[in-house]
Amino acid sequence: MNLYEAIFVRKSIRKYSMDKIDQKVIDHIMNFADSIPMLFDDIKVKLELVQLADLKHFQPGILTVKAPYYLVLYSTKESGYLLNAGHLMEQIALYITARGLGTCYIGNLNLKNKVLEEEEYEQVIALAFGEGECEVYRQSDKAKRLPLKSIAVFKEEADKNVRSIVSAARLAPSGMNSQPWRMVVYNNRIHLFCKKNIFIRNVMKETGLLDMGICLAHILIGAEEMWLEAKPLYMNNISSQSFKKNDYIISVKMS
Ligand SMILES: Cc1cc2nc3c(=O)[nH]c(=O)nc-3n(C[C@H](O)[C@H](O)[C@H](O)COP(=O)(O)O)c2cc1C
Numbered sequence: 001m002n003l004y005e006a007i008f009v010r011k012s013i014r015k016y017s018m019d020k021i022d023q024k025v026i027d028h029i030m031n032f033a034d035s036i037p038m039l040f041d042d043i044k045v046k047l048e049l050v051q052l053a054d055l056k057h058f059q060p061g062i063l064t065v066k067a068p069y070y071l072v073l074y075s076t077k078e079s080g081y082l083l084n085a086g087h088l089m090e091q092i093a094l095y096i097t098a099r100g101l102g103t104c105y106i107g108n109l110n111l112k113n114k115v116l117e118e119e120e121y122e123q124v125i126a127l128a129f130g131e132g133e134c135e136v137y138r139q140s141d142k143a144k145r146l147p148l149k150s151i152a153v154f155k156e157e158a159d160k161n162v163r164s165i166v167s168a169a170r171l172a173p174s175g176m177n178s179q180p181w182r183m184v185v186y187n188n189r190i191h192l193f194c195k196k197n198i199f200i201r202n203v204m205k206e207t208g209l210l211d212m213g214i215c216l217a218h219i220l221i222g223a224e225e226m227w228l229e230a231k232p233l234y235m236n237n238i239s240s241q242s243f244k245k246n247d248y249i250i251s252v253k254m255s
Contacts, residue, residue, distance in 0.1 A: 086213020
């Protein structure tokens with residue numbers, strides 16, 4: 001199974017066997033994670049593998065899933081770091097899924113890693129993973145997602161490949177399944193917007209950008225599967241406009 005195929009079967013797993021995973025598999029995951037390029041060159045990230053067995057006095061909160069392993073992503077805070085973090089972590093989540101293991105994002109894993117904080121890294125997101133206690137795959141039609149017409153506007157008759165890419169983007173996981181992505185789709189480009197949330201603006205803005213990075217990962221993985229060259233671009237002519245319901249995030253040009 002490749003990353004594109006994993007998009008269509010991934011689901012959040014919240015019950016894990018506490019058995020250790022073969023060290024070779026862990027090494028493959030960490031090597032894969034280290035090989036992923038950043039979306040923006042100036043951002044630095046560190047990934048820490050935490051084993052539940054090594055954590056003393058760790059009490060998972062209500063929203064924290066108990067798992068044998070957590071991959072914690074720390075990042076410096078240059079512009080675009082949340083988008084980058086989501087884009088990076090989702091590729092790792094899909095790689096782990098393709099290996100037959102379960103994953104679940106954890107928004108607030110309270111680890112308090114003092115060393116990294118001193119180096120001005122911020123803990124951004126964590127991914128729980130391990131052997132699932134139940135089936136780790138799901139058919140994509142069972143995923144609770146908004147209908148395509150609520151998240152994408154097709155400005156031109158998009159071909160089969162572009163439609164498949166948008167369908168892959170639709171399946172992205174998001175914090176509280178909020179699915180903030182909105183897409184304006186042309187035949188060779190997708191403009192990505194994040195739905196404004198006027199009620200819980202600050203909290204949602206942060207997770208919203210992480211979610212957008214995850215969605216962007218699905219778009220770029222989809223484009224690669226279709227053998228299309230895809231480049232994320234920040235388009236000043238769009239960002240200079242203001243939109244009532246959405247914030248402009250980034251565009252993907254495909255050729
Ligand atoms: C940024 C982010 C944070 C999340 N935080 C949590 C969390 O703290 N606890 C949890 O159980 N699920 C968490 N999730 C998982 C979402 O609830 C889940 O992805 C969403 O409901 C869609 O379900 P699915 O992953 O099964 O497709 C998070 C997901 C994302 C993307």
